[in-house]
Amino acid sequence: xxxxxxxxxxxxxxxxxxxxxxxxxGGQILNVYDSLYTHxxxxxxxxxxxxxxxxxxxxxxxxxxxxxxxxxxTSGPGATNLVTGIATAYLDSIPLxxxxxxxxxxxxxxxxxxxxxxxxxxxxITKHNYFVGSVExxxxxxxxxxxxxxxxxxxPVLIDxxxxxxxxxxxxxxxxxxxxxxPYAAKDIRIKEAAEYINAATRPYIYFGGGxxxxxxxxxxxxxxxxxxAPIGCSLMGLxxxxxxxxxxxxxxxxxxxxxxxxxxxxxxxxISLGVRFNDRxxxxxxxxxxxxxxxxxxxxxxELSKTVNAVCGLRGDVKLTLQxxxxxxxxxxxSDWNATVARFRAEEDDYLDNREGLTPRRAILTLNKHxxxxxxxxxxxxxxxxxxxxxxxxxxxxxxxxxxxxGTMGFxxxxxxGAAFGTKERSVLVTGDGSFGMCLNELATAVSYNVPVVILxxxxxxxxxxxxxxxxxxxxxxxxxxxxRKTDFVALARSFGADGVAVSTAEQLDAALATAFEHxxxxxxDCTIDKDEFVLPMLPPGGSxxxxxxxxxx
Amino acid sequence: xxxYTVAVLVRNQFGVLNRxxxxxxxxxxxxxxxxxxxxxxxxxxxxxxxxxxEETYKQQLINQLYKLPDVCSIKxxxxxxxxxxxxxxxxxxxxxxxxDDIHAAAEAFHAATVDYSKDSFTLRLADDPRRVDDFINxxxxxxxxEICRTGSVSLExxxxxxxQTINF
Numbered sequence: 166x167x168x169x170x171x172x173x174x175x176x177x178x179x180x181x182x183x184x185x186x187x188x189x190x191g192g193q194i195l196n197v198y199d200s201l202y203t204h205x206x207x208x209x210x211x212x213x214x215x216x217x218x219x220x221x222x223x224x225x226x227x228x229x230x231x232x233x234x235x236x237x238x239t240s241g242p243g244a245t246n247l248v249t250g251i252a253t254a255y256l257d258s259i260p261l262x263x264x265x266x267x268x269x270x271x272x273x274x275x276x277x278x279x280x281x282x283x284x285x286x287x288x289x290i291t292k293h294n295y296f297v298g299s300v301e302x303x304x305x306x307x308x309x310x311x312x313x314x315x316x317x318x319x320x321p322v323l324i325d326x327x328x329x330x331x332x333x334x335x336x337x338x339x340x341x342x343x344x345x346x347x348p349y350a351a352k353d354i355r356i357k358e359a360a361e362y363i364n365a366a367t368r369p370y371i372y373f374g375g376g377x378x379x380x381x382x383x384x385x386x387x388x389x390x391x392x393x394x395a396p397i398g399c400s401l402m403g404l405x406x407x408x409x410x411x412x413x414x415x416x417x418x419x420x421x422x423x424x425x426x427x428x429x430x431x432x433x434x435x436x437i438s439l440g441v442r443f444n445d446r447x448x449x450x451x452x453x454x455x456x457x458x459x460x461x462x463x464x465x466x467x468x469e470l471s472k473t474v475n476a477v478c479g480l481r482g483d484v485k486l487t488l489q490x491x492x493x494x495x496x497x498x499x500x501s502d503w504n505a506t507v508a509r510f511r512a513e514e515d516d517y518l519d520n521r522e523g524l525t526p527r528r529a530i531l532t533l534n535k536h537x538x539x540x541x542x543x544x545x546x547x548x549x550x551x552x553x554x555x556x557x558x559x560x561x562x563x564x565x566x567x568x569x570x571x572x573g574t575m576g577f578x579x580x581x582x583x584g585a586a587f588g589t590k591e592r593s594v595l596v597t598g599d600g601s602f603g604m605c606l607n608e609l610a611t612a613v614s615y616n617v618p619v620v621i622l623x624x625x626x627x628x629x630x631x632x633x634x635x636x637x638x639x640x641x642x643x644x645x646x647x648x649x650x651r652k653t654d655f656v657a658l659a660r661s662f663g664a665d666g667v668a669v670s671t672a673e674q675l676d677a678a679l680a681t682a683f684e685h686x687x688x689x690x691x692d693c694t695i696d697k698d699e700f701v702l703p704m705l706p707p708g709g710s711x712x713x714x715x716x717x718x719x720x
Numbered sequence: 721x722x723x724y725t726v727a728v729l730v731r732n733q734f735g736v737l738n739r740x741x742x743x744x745x746x747x748x749x750x751x752x753x754x755x756x757x758x759x760x761x762x763x764x765x766x767x768x769x770x771x772x773x774e775e776t777y778k779q780q781l782i783n784q785l786y787k788l789p790d791v792c793s794i795k796x797x798x799x800x801x802x803x804x805x806x807x808x809x810x811x812x813x814x815x816x817x818x819x820d821d822i823h824a825a826a827e828a829f830h831a832a833t834v835d836y837s838k839d840s841f842t843l844r845l846a847d848d849p850r851r852v853d854d855f856i857n858x859x860x861x862x863x864x865x866e867i868c869r870t871g872s873v874s875l876e877x878x879x880x881x882x883x884q885t886i887n888f
Contacts, residue, residue, distance in 0.1 A: 288739065289746045293789045296734070313789060468783035471776060 170300040170329040171196035174264070177307040179207050180536070182342045183235050185226060187211045187219040188247075191239020192279060194266030196331035202285050207567055211587065211615060212718045214244050214607040218580035219249020221605075224259050225584030225593075229542045231379075232582065233260040233314050234490075240267045241279030244325075245286065249574060251321045252290040256571025258375060259403060260319035262310050265288075269329035284325050286643050292320035297349045300333040316346035319467040348380065350490045351463065351482030355435075359437075359461050359478045360494035365677045366435035367505045369395040372418070375570070376401030376440015376464055378563050378621070383407055385488035388438060392492070394500040396507045398426035400441050401570040405560035415507070419447040419703045420705045421552040424517055424716060426511035426666075427703070431711040432506065433458045440464055440484045443473045444571070448470060453710035462525055480581075517703065524672045526550070526699050529624060530557035532672055533594070536620075536679045542585035543594045545602030546578035548561075549630035552701040554596045562635060567593075576604030583612055592618035592683065599625040599649060612688035613663040619689075620682040623655055626695040634700055659690035666690030723752070723779045725804060725828075725874050726784055727880045728767040728785055729793040732758065738792045739766060743788060749781050753806075753871030764792065766882070768873050770849070795882045804874040808845040808852045813863035814838060824852045840865055867874045 168176065168277055174197055188210060190198040201210050213219040216238045222233030234254075238247050244265040254261040268277040275644065284294045295306050303326070310322040350356070363369060371390055377399075378381060383406060390397050390413050398418045399406060407414055416423035418430050430436060437457045441447070453476060462469070462476035463484050470479030480487055501528040519527045530553050537543070543558055544567035545551040551568055560566060565583050569577040577604070582595035602623050612619050629647040637642055658668035666689060669675045675693055682689040704715045730736050737756050744751055753770040771781065778796075785791050797804070812822055814837065826833065826843050829851065835842035845855055849872045856867065876882070 284735070285738075286740050292787075298734075466787070468780060468787060470783075472780060 166336070167334050168337045169196065169200070169332060169334050170201040173300065173303050173335070173337045174307065174326065175200040175333070176205050176303045176337060176339070178235060178490065179204065179274050180342065181308065183208065183233070184237040185209045186237055187213055187222040187226070188237030188685045189213060189219055189239070189265065191243045193240035193268055194330050194331075194520060196328070197237065197264070197266065197326070210237075211611070213580065214610045216246035217250050217576065218583075218605060218608040218611060220247045220261070220263065221253065221577050221580030222584035222587070223261055224250060224254045225544060225567050225581030226588040227254070227259050228581070229564050229585045229588035231564060233262055234312055235262045235264065235543060236583065237264045238266070239279065240265060240283070241281045244283040249291070249576075250580075251287055251323065253569050253572045253574045253577055254321040255290045255292070257569065258318050258320055258379065260314040261321040262314055262626070263321060263323040265325050267325050267327045270327045271329065273327065277442060283323065287323045290321070291323050294323035295326065296325045297327070297330050300330050300335045300446065301438065301458065303330060304337060308340065309342050312343040312345060318376075348465070348483035348486055350486035351480035353627060355478060355480045355489070356487065356490045357494065359480060360491055362435060362459060362461055362478055363393060363437065363491075364496050366393070367500060368402075368432065368434040368506075369393050369437060369500070370429050370435070371395050371397045371405055371437045371439065372399065372430060372432035372441060373397065373403045373439040374400040374441030374625075376408045377403060377499060380440065380465070380483050380485040381563075382439065382488055383563060384484035386417045386487055387411075387413075387599045388492055389437070389495065391647060392495050392497050394498060394504060394631070395437070396429050396504070398422070398430055399556055400444070400447055401568065403441070404555055404558075404568075405563050405566040408558045408561050415511070417555050420449065420707070421556065421703065422700050423556065424514040424703050424714070425507065427705070427711060427714070428510040428513075429507050430455055430458075432483070436460045438462045439488070442469045448474060448706050449705045450710045453712070476582040483543065497528070508627050521704070522575040524639040524670060524675060524693070524695065526553040526624060526695055528672050529693055529695070530554055530596070530623070530674060532675050533596070533679060534559045535676070537594070539590055540589060541565065541594060542582070542589050542591070543596060544568065544578045544582035544585055545595070546605070547573045547575045548598045548601055549634065549699065550596050550598045550601070550624040550703050552631075553624070568669065575601040578602075579592055579605040579608040579612070579621070583608060583617050586617045586619055589717055592620065594622065595621045596622050596624065597651075598630060599623055599651070599655075600629045601625065602655070603653070609659065609662040609664055609688060616685060618685070620679070621688060621690045623690065623692050624695045625655065625692050626697040628697045629649070630699065631701070633697065637698070638706070655690055655692040659688070662689060666692060668692040668694070678715050721772050721774065722778075723770065723772050725797040725802070725872060726782065726875055727795045727797060727882055728769065728782070728791055731766050731790040732763055732765045733790060736765060737767070739788055739790055740785070743784055746880045747784055748877060754870040755873050757873075761883075765882070768871065770872050793882050793885050795876060795885065797876065802874045802876050804848055804872045805846055805868040806849045806852050806872045808855065809834070809842055809868045810845070810856065810859060810864060811840055811842045811866040812859065813865055814840050815863065818862045822859070823860050825855070831855065833856060
């Protein structure tokens with residue numbers, strides 16, 4: 166059937182199983198929006214307040230569903246507004262397709278109105294990008310983009326579609342949804358090698374990240390842990406990968422990780438790392454990182470193996486399939502000495518836990534936990550509230566922690582929480598700070614327009630808390646530009662957007678406010694006052710090691 | 721520090737060289753020489769990359785190249801398993817006192833004189849990059865006005881080709 170490029174684009178999205186897109190219209194993408202109007206019964210477009218919010222929403226949708234998120238924008242500023250969202254998805258390996266309009270091919274390169282070389286701009290932050298030069302390439306380009314975004318290590322793909330390509334017509338034949346490339350296990354010889362190291366280990370520690378969630382390898386990982394009697398820890402991106410209350414789970418490790426988890430990793434003789442990339446926030450000083458351990462590293466992206474830390478055995482392959490190959494070669498064993506040591510670390514951690522009375526950050530998150538359903542997605546922004554959430558949130562199912570781990574994007578949260586609510590078809594939660602929320606609060610308009618049930622918990626301390634913490638510790642308390650002390654009334658602000666909210670300053674008030682929020686029809690803001698000098702602890706100072714860990718203020 | 725030569729078969733598409741060099745730039749890979757050209761098939765271009773580094777550096781560069789969807793195949797070359805060739809144009813000052821010595825050296829290296837004027841002459845040499853280095857070093861005893869070299873191109877010895885190892 167003979168169709169315009171705009172219709173082909175929308176029909177191909179539908180053909181690929183996409184029923185929800187996020188975006189913002191504009192001059193050079195008008196034809197596509199006209200086609201979205203025609204096909205509004207088959208594909209639901211969510212209009213955000215800003216293209217960045219749309220990109221984060223598509224990202225939150227992808228993180229919670231495992232499907233490819235799709236965001237649409239116009240050329241020029243519309244396209245550049247996507248950049249932070251695309252980079253966020255890139256650093257966290259999230260499958261995302263960004264579609265931008267552009268000026269007609271005849272005007273490309275002439276600095277036309279709202280023309281930008283967006284394929285050039287996004288080259289380093291996409292898995293791949295396409296400039297579609299003719300309408301004949303359009304459908305297959307979109308299909309290839311779906312395959313690329315979801316294959317191997319997922320990531321964002323951008324498609325730049327000039328206006329005349331949207332108008333031009335060509336023959337369109339529907340096809341089956343593109344499949345991700347077939348995952349493969351690591352080579353047998355590597356699996357055998359890894360099995361020998363694992364069978365010889367006396368103090369193994371399983372360390373997993375986002376790769377385990379992507380490949381849905383939870384069961385295999387838990388089987389391995391049972392077989393070798395090992396504790397499990399994770400990176401920020403691994404959170405929600407297994408239930409927080411699993412008896413083998415020690416929590417996140419790293420700069421603000423759980424003491425027991427970081428100590429177990431530090432004292433292990435073998436670290437079995439699954440779908441992680443040993444970021445600097447995880448290792449601290451690499452020369453002093455886990456010096457007693459050998460490292461086995463399984464990752465679908467071969468370039469991660471021995472990129473930052475040396476692995477004795479690097480296995481390139483899908484985590485799930487590789488573990489399936491590995492499990493039969495692993496001998497059942499119990500490691501009572503090692504687990505006694507780990508239990509001691511846990512006991513020490515309990516001593517360090519913040520059990521002060523009042524509305525402490527930890528108590529705020531623990532109070533939130535009581536209200537979370539088994540399937541509730543919790544998004545965060547970036548800063549102290551993100552770390553308090555990572556340390557204390559209780560997860561029951563995978564893909565329910567939505568946080569910018571790699572790029573650390575303040576302003577990510579609200580868009581992502583909206584996308585998560587659409588993805589899970591359930592109420593979602595945003596934990597944010599007054600600083601981060603100030604960067605993205607325009608998306609309250611979106612949440613109100615679509616009556617998105619999102620509980621927004623602002624941990625309001627009037628300062629940029631994480632930066633302030635560093636200034637306290639490392640910059641002689643020179644609080645340079647981190648004292649916000651703004652006069653914003655977040656409850657009045659919520660009401661002005663058409664939402665509702667309440668301010669709280671005690672744990673009891675917070676509990677009651679959360680009860681209201683989780684019953685509320687639509688977005689609900691809780692402005693929760695937190696002391697400005699609260700710390701995220703424990704803390705490994707940047708470039709430090711476990712010898713430098715700060716577990717209590719005044720250390 | 722070792723010198724490595726890697727041939728990369730890429731999809732012959734607009735902007736592909738930019739994708740490859742942009743990756744080198746953002747990951748701080750320092751490249752000594754890079755050539756790109758069409759191949760026996762219009763579908764592919766071939767990039768030859770020469771760089772210095774340790775084994776892990778080389779492996780990381782190759783791993784990162786493989787992540788680019790336009791990269792179809794990569795071959796690592798050694799002096800033993802491959803033929804390499806580079807083209808040099810070198811412009812020398814035409815001084816009667818040194819002219820004969822330079823021409824004797826040129827003859828020994830099979831470099832041809834491709835331009836000649838009262839004050840200068842230009843020599844052309846196509847040879848293994850190390851021989852090209854040797855020749856340039858020899859010329860440093862005289863007055864070099866200008867040098868232009870293409871960077872190395874390489875093919876594997878025998879009948880094996882890079883397209884036999886394409887992995888899409």
